[in-house]
Each structure stands twice: as structure tokens, then as C-alpha cells.
Amino acid sequence: MLSGACLQLCVQSANDSDARFAYHAQHTILPNDLCIRDLGFFSVAALAEIDARGTYSITRLRSDMKVYIKENGQWKEWDWESLGNQLEEGESVEMEHVYIGHERLYIPRLIFRRLTAEEWQKRMAYVRKKEKRKGKALARQTLEQKKYHILLTNLPQESFDGQQVYELYSLRWQIELLLKAWKSVFDLEKVKEMKKERFECHLYGTLIAILVTQTFLFQARMYWHQKEDIQISERKALDLLQSYWHQLLLRSHMAEINLFSLLSLLRKHAKKGRRKGEETASDILTKLEIW
Known part of the structure; x- marks a missing residue:
């Protein structure tokens, strides 16, 4: 975490x-x-x-x-x-x-x-x-x-x-939220009838996409948290990044991808909403002097 x-x-x-x-x-x-x-x-x-x-x-x-x-x-x-x-x-x-x-x-x-x-x-x-x-x-x-x-x-x-x-x-609840987002955004549970070999390619490809976007998302969340004390919603961010994941996988040079544009999109459209009286995971980590 x-x-x-x-x-x-x-x-x-x-x-x-x-x-x-x-x-x-x-x-x-x-x-x-x-x-x-x-x-x-x-x-x-x-x-x-x-x-x-x-x-x-x-x-x-x-x-x-x-x-x-x-x-x-x-x-x-x-x-x-x-x-x-x-x-x-x-x-x-x-x-x-x-x-x-x-x-x-x-x-x-x-x-x-x-x-x-x-x-x-x-x-x-x-x-x-x-x-x-x-x-x-x-x-x-x-x-x-x-x-x-x-x-x-x-x-x-x-x-x-x-x-x-x-x-x-x-904080364990973050796992449930993450899995829910994976299922919703990447349609993990929706698979058409296909040959076993094709299914394996589909499954592992989806898992690779999840890992790539998740790795970038973590760095983006840390960046905005440290720079402007902004908290990014994982679910909102995954919705945005899902349409970009193929670029992150297929481009041979990361320099070809405008990462700052992605960061700016997350800042604009993926801020975490706050419910009155409820603490976010970042709030708890900060309060306990862990993060």
C-alpha cells in the first residue's frame, strides 16, 4: 500500500x-x-x-x-x-x-x-x-x-x-474497492465463449493492463498528494486511464507518451470526493504518521 x-x-x-x-x-x-x-x-x-x-x-x-x-x-x-x-x-x-x-x-x-x-x-x-x-x-x-x-x-x-x-x-477496505474497480473497468468477469488458448491470452493481457495502469496510477496519486495535497480517486482514475493503457504497453519509448497530460487529466477529472465526517485512506495514514 x-x-x-x-x-x-x-x-x-x-x-x-x-x-x-x-x-x-x-x-x-x-x-x-x-x-x-x-x-x-x-x-x-x-x-x-x-x-x-x-x-x-x-x-x-x-x-x-x-x-x-x-x-x-x-x-x-x-x-x-x-x-x-x-x-x-x-x-x-x-x-x-x-x-x-x-x-x-x-x-x-x-x-x-x-x-x-x-x-x-x-x-x-x-x-x-x-x-x-x-x-x-x-x-x-x-x-x-x-x-x-x-x-x-x-x-x-x-x-x-x-x-x-x-x-x-x-485500510483493508481499499482492497475491496480496488477489486471492484478492476471488475467494473476491465470487465474481468465478462468473457465470451472462446478457445482455452485465446482465453489465456485475454486473461493475462488484462492482468498486464491492470498492473501497468495500477503502477502509473500509484505514482500519479503520490505526485499530486505531495505537490498539491490533492487526493486522487482510484476508481475515477482507472476509468480515465483504461482508454490509455494500450499506449503504455505498445509504445517502445515512454518519452513518446505525454505523461504530464495524463497527470493533468487525473488532477482535473479524478479528484476523490469527500463525504462529511468520513476519513479517506490517505487521511488515516497521515494521522497515524505512516505516510
Whole structure:
């Protein structure tokens, strides 16, 4: 997120596990990196490997994963429901030195927060939509746990308090926005019937186009942010750049392309809109003194 680099790109079968992929992609992680992942990539083995590499992580707790506390040499299962009933809306507590799963993986910090009524309604609207699509209702315990936001992290408390950890985790949403933009702008999911070989050319060509435009877009965003403190919308910018990507790929000399004209177009037509009271990813990075 800070460098604009693509760490890894591979094409797999649609039914391959995200969690297994996360474990096999550990070689891209360097000491002092921060990995922010969604539940699809949740894996006790991957978390253990991240910690062993001297790397930091933030992840949500999977609803079926049990949490344990060690008291006087005895294991005690954490009763999150009792604790949750004591919290007011928007209130959070932090627990240190917990263990998760059958493996009893040590987690330095667990941050437990009760959602506000507005946040709960938004989450439930998403849950109901997902239930309808899959034709399967969630278990009572899973629904109950969705009243809360439970994060696991090994970030040191002296560097980031609980609220700052939540703000860092919110940056993960940029991945969803990016994928949505890729699907919309580059029509990733729209493929006509064709031979396998032609499809492979189409797929890899589209992925190359995405990487080229994404690399240029990152540099453009950094340029305007540093020069005029202007934030560029990735979605708006991709819409603009999509019509230029073939030039970036086919021209043999970058000097032939008027890059400044592209930069000016982005400044004029791709500024990020601001909703009242909402922080952008750049705002969060700046506030936390990361960017």
C-alpha cells in the first residue's frame, strides 16, 4: 500500500483456498511489515509464520475459533458473550495474552468492541443479503458474534492503541474497492465463449493492463498528494486511464507518451470526493504518521 508494488500475482483454480494461498505467499513478507487480511485468509498456521518472521498482523477473529485464557496454569475458554453484554454501544475493551484454536496459538492482544446501532444495521443488511444469496441462515452464535468487532494483533501497544488498530484495519477496505474497480473497468468477469488458448491470452493481457495502469496510477496519486495535497480517486482514475493503457504497453519509448497530460487529466477529472465526517485512506495514514 505504501510502495505501490505488486508483491505476487498468480492464477489459480477458483476453488483453491485463500487461507492456503496466504500460507504459501509468506515469502513475500519481510520483517517489520504489517499484514492486514480479511477472514478469507484466516489461518492459525499463517499467523504463526507471520509472527516467526518478525512481522506484524491485524486480523478479525473467525466466528468458530475459540479463545482461551491461561489462569494459574489452567486453560479457561473466554466467555465473550458475558463480556459483550456489559459493554455499551461503541465501547471497547482490550485483553492481553490470549490463545486461539486447538493449537493454542499465542496472541499478544485481542481488541473487543461492541458495534453501534448504525454499524449493526449495516452489517446485518450485508449478512441477510449474503444469506439470501447462499440460501443458508447463519447459526445463532455466529449472528450474535456479529454484534461485535474482534481484532487480533501482535502490534505493540505502545506504538498503536486499540482505536488506532481499528483505523489501521479499516485500510483493508481499499482492497475491496480496488477489486471492484478492476471488475467494473476491465470487465474481468465478462468473457465470451472462446478457445482455452485465446482465453489465456485475454486473461493475462488484462492482468498486464491492470498492473501497468495500477503502477502509473500509484505514482500519479503520490505526485499530486505531495505537490498539491490533492487526493486522487482510484476508481475515477482507472476509468480515465483504461482508454490509455494500450499506449503504455505498445509504445517502445515512454518519452513518446505525454505523461504530464495524463497527470493533468487525473488532477482535473479524478479528484476523490469527500463525504462529511468520513476519513479517506490517505487521511488515516497521515494521522497515524505512516505516510
